[in-house]
Amino acid sequence: MIAINIHELTKDYFVGFWRKRRVRALDQLSLTVNEGEIFGFLGPNGAGKTTTLKLLMRLIYPTSGHAEILGKPFDDVAMHAHIGYLPENPYFYDYLTAEEFLAYSGRLFGLSSTRVKSKIDELLQVVDLKDARRLQLRKFSKGMLQRAGIAQALINDPEIIFLDEPMSGLDPIGRREIRDLILGLKREGKTVFFSTHILPDVETLCDRVAIIYKGKLLGCGSLTELLVGDSSAIEMVVSQFNYELQTALRLIATDQNVAGNMLRLTLPDQAALFNALDAVRAHGGQVVHVHPLKESFEDYFVKLFANESISKAP
Amino acid sequence: MNKILAIAQNTFKEAIRDKILYSLILFALLMIGSSLILGMISINIETKVTVDVGLSSMSVIGAVIAVFIGINLVHKEVDKRTLYSILAKPVRRTEFILGKFFGLAFTLFVNLVIMAIGLVLVLAYVKGQAYSRGQVTEIHASLFVAVFLIFLQLLLITGIALVFSSFSTPTLSAMFTLALYFIGQFNADIKHFGVEAGNVAVRMITSGLYYLLPNFGNFNVIAGVSHGKPIAAALVVYDVAYSIVYLAILLSAAAMIFSQRNLK
Numbered sequence: 001m002i003a004i005n006i007h008e009l010t011k012d013y014f015v016g017f018w019r020k021r022r023v024r025a026l027d028q029l030s031l032t033v034n035e036g037e038i039f040g041f042l043g044p045n046g047a048g049k050t051t052t053l054k055l056l057m058r059l060i061y062p063t064s065g066h067a068e069i070l071g072k073p074f075d076d077v078a079m080h081a082h083i084g085y086l087p088e089n090p091y092f093y094d095y096l097t098a099e100e101f102l103a104y105s106g107r108l109f110g111l112s113s114t115r116v117k118s119k120i121d122e123l124l125q126v127v128d129l130k131d132a133r134r135l136q137l138r139k140f141s142k143g144m145l146q147r148a149g150i151a152q153a154l155i156n157d158p159e160i161i162f163l164d165e166p167m168s169g170l171d172p173i174g175r176r177e178i179r180d181l182i183l184g185l186k187r188e189g190k191t192v193f194f195s196t197h198i199l200p201d202v203e204t205l206c207d208r209v210a211i212i213y214k215g216k217l218l219g220c221g222s223l224t225e226l227l228v229g230d231s232s233a234i235e236m237v238v239s240q241f242n243y244e245l246q247t248a249l250r251l252i253a254t255d256q257n258v259a260g261n262m263l264r265l266t267l268p269d270q271a272a273l274f275n276a277l278d279a280v281r282a283h284g285g286q287v288v289h290v291h292p293l294k295e296s297f298e299d300y301f302v303k304l305f306a307n308e309s310i311s312k313a314p
Numbered sequence: 315m316n317k318i319l320a321i322a323q324n325t326f327k328e329a330i331r332d333k334i335l336y337s338l339i340l341f342a343l344l345m346i347g348s349s350l351i352l353g354m355i356s357i358n359i360e361t362k363v364t365v366d367v368g369l370s371s372m373s374v375i376g377a378v379i380a381v382f383i384g385i386n387l388v389h390k391e392v393d394k395r396t397l398y399s400i401l402a403k404p405v406r407r408t409e410f411i412l413g414k415f416f417g418l419a420f421t422l423f424v425n426l427v428i429m430a431i432g433l434v435l436v437l438a439y440v441k442g443q444a445y446s447r448g449q450v451t452e453i454h455a456s457l458f459v460a461v462f463l464i465f466l467q468l469l470l471i472t473g474i475a476l477v478f479s480s481f482s483t484p485t486l487s488a489m490f491t492l493a494l495y496f497i498g499q500f501n502a503d504i505k506h507f508g509v510e511a512g513n514v515a516v517r518m519i520t521s522g523l524y525y526l527l528p529n530f531g532n533f534n535v536i537a538g539v540s541h542g543k544p545i546a547a548a549l550v551v552y553d554v555a556y557s558i559v560y561l562a563i564l565l566s567a568a569a570m571i572f573s574q575r576n577l578k
Contacts, residue, residue: 057402060576080404087398093324095331107320108403152399162402 002071003160003191004033004056009065011051011215025051027215028065033193033208035159038186040206041195044305048215049195050088053164057085070159081109084153088164088195090145094138098129098148101137105152116155123151126184128177143174150181161185163194167201179205199297211304218304226300233293234267236276238285245283252276262288317405318413325417329383330424338379339425343432345371353440360440365457366540368433372426373464373536377495380422380468384475385487387414388568392577401577408569415476415565422468430461452542459550460539466557467533471495473564474528480572498530528560 008028014020026048033039043049054060056067056074072079092101099120106116124130127147132140140148146166153161166182167175175198182192182205196202202209203223210220219226233254238245241263250256252275255266263285267273273290280287329335349367353360388411391397401407437453474494478487497504501524508520532553535545 054398054577057398059398059401077404077406080402083402085399085402087395087402089395090399091395092399093328093396095328096324100327104320104324105399105403108317108400108405110316110404149399156403 001035002032002068003035003037004031004039004067004069004193006031006052006056006067007065009052009055009067010063011048011055011060012063024215026055029212029215029217031210031217031220033191035191036186036189037207038182038192038205039194040202040209041193041212042197042199042202042209042301043195043212044197047212049197049212050164051215052212053085053088053162053195056162081156082159084156084158084161086146086149086153086161086163086166089168090149092137092145092148092152095136097134097136098124098140098151099133101148102151102155106155109156111156119155119157123154126154126181127151142169143171146170146174146178150178154185158190160191160193163192165196166194167196167198175201199301203297211301213305223297226297232269234270234273234290235293236265236267236273236290237288238263238265238280239288241280241285242283245279245285248279248283249276252279266293318409318416321400321405321410321413322415322417322420325387325414326420326424329418329421334382335379335421335425338375339428342371342375342425342429345375346429346432346436350436350440360444361437362540362542364433364437364440366536368429368436369457369460369464369536369539372429372433372461373467373534375429376422376426376464376468377471379425380418380471381475381488381491381495383418383421384472385479385484385491387418387476388479388572389482389484389487397577407573411476411480411565411569411572415472415568418472418476419469422472423465426461426465426468430458433457454539454542454544456535456539456543456545459545460535463533463535463545463550463553466553467530470498470528470530470557470560470564473561473568477564477568477571480568481575494528495530498528499534500531501527501529502531529556532556 007030009026009030010024010028011026013023013025015023029048029052041049041052051060055062056069058075058080067074070079070082093104096104102120102123103113103116106119107113111119120133124133127150129144129147129151132144137145137148146169150163150166153163163182166178170178179201182194185192206223208220208222209226211218211226238249239262241249246256246263249263249265252267252272253265254268257264265276267276277287279285346364346368349364352367353363391400397410401410434453434457437457441453471491475487475491478490482490504520504527505524508517508524511517511520532549535549538545
């Protein structure tokens, strides 16, 4: 089933004081997110990720287009009882304690006080803030605030959780914790939609991703679908090589470099690999390893933006 | 309803955890206390002076609290983005505005009660002093009616501040709200001016302004009360009705403006 369906969502801002200029922050974004998947919403800073999330959360209103969440219009107030949202760089009421803040959040969902109480105990355990429950939020570190923010997004046991840059500004341990948390949510059958510009997070977490740049969708799909590119290339590492072998291999490999007593080769295809193996056998070298070269997500990302800026050039 | 209450309680919590509020209340209590000194140099009219100074202090300090918390009610939440996680929940923007209003209304109510207790204590002391000199003075029930009318006035100021806060910056909101507060004190004069001018066009403009701008003149009964005069029941009924209608308009306007807004 489809959890989120975004259809040609567009948002213009007007900037400037006297002569207002129209700036398109989001340009006809269309995408669907399936139920139960972890969906990564990816793009550099200023691409329109936060704008999209703010539109879905009714914090700003679209210029055109529409979206459905759980089959209901995105501005259906009752539907918002079934979703959770963590804003970017969350700021919460710093005069409240963690416990009070979660209680307040729970009441805004119309939950009963007994339900809120048991949920607070459970969530403070999950996000590891048990010892800080009576501490005012002003005394929280950035990582703790982020975790308190996730707790408030989960207080209503939502079916979909929207997280805006949940890992930004966190140390490696904090990022690991959030990652485990997101995977835990998936195990519970929840849908997670999160925006990020941190690529390794996407590679380890997401079922599917959408890539957005300057308000436009560049690509959407699973990582294997997106990363087909140069996957036929093969890397081979050889040791105990001599000058003759190196010369022979130079004719076969597209790229060759020496690191210590290892020779690293990039081979364009299977045929080149067989030729290279013959050369190694003939010259008495030793194969250390052979493995297919998968394009890294980072390469894909960089290439995509390079193409985009070339096509934009006059 | 429950959501509005939750927002109101949170607003109240924020106010009472702010140190500025305490310094303002302390200042008001000092002013009420200072009426004792003023009373000493005004033999036989200590009670009058105490009531006059006390109620005036409550009115002014109350207005300061209403303006300076009121103008920040919405703006601070937008600016600090604390609103993001709130409005993404099943909460309507109108509910948010109403919750904010009732939260500040309750804060003002509690402040007035504290200041009123201070005033009654000072009055009791003044009365004791007068009794020892063989004089009998009374604390009239009209004192509490006057406090109630001050409260209504503060609610109107809160409403005005909330309207400005829903779209403007705190500095501009403060200027507009204070301007309306002062104009409101002399609103009846605007109407009089139109009548005296004798020109139809001028009279239409001034009476238009009279109905548009808040009119606080009918809420100010301090002078009468300090002289021990009773407050006409009709005036109180009129003030209550006026406040309800004017507040309904203000809150609808604030909710409407705020509902249209794109949060930055």
